[in-house]
Amino acid sequence: MLSEKNSRRKPSVRTTVSIPRDNYSELEVMAEQQKVSVAWVVRRAVDEYLQRRGPLLQQQK
Numbered sequence: 001m002l003s004e005k006n007s008r009r010k011p012s013v014r015t016t017v018s019i020p021r022d023n024y025s026e027l028e029v030m031a032e033q034q035k036v037s038v039a040w041v042v043r044r045a046v047d048e049y050l051q052r053r054g055p056l057l058q059q060q061k
Contacts, residue, residue, distance in 0.1 A: 024038070027042065
C-alpha cells in the first residue's frame with residue numbers, strides 16, 4: 001500500500017549528472033543538516049530553479 005506522501009509523487013525519471021566535487025560536498029553538508037538525501041536536495045533545487053526561471057527556451061515572436 002502506498003502512503004499518502006508517495007501517492008502524490010509525480011512520475012519521475014532517473015538521470016545522471018556530473019558536478020564539481022566541491023559542489024557535491026556542499027550538497028552533502030546541506031543534506032545532512034536537513035536530514036534528507038542529496039537526491040532530495042538536488043530535486044528541490046531543480047524545482048526552485050524551474051519555478052523561478054520559467055521555460056529555458058522561449059519561442060521568439
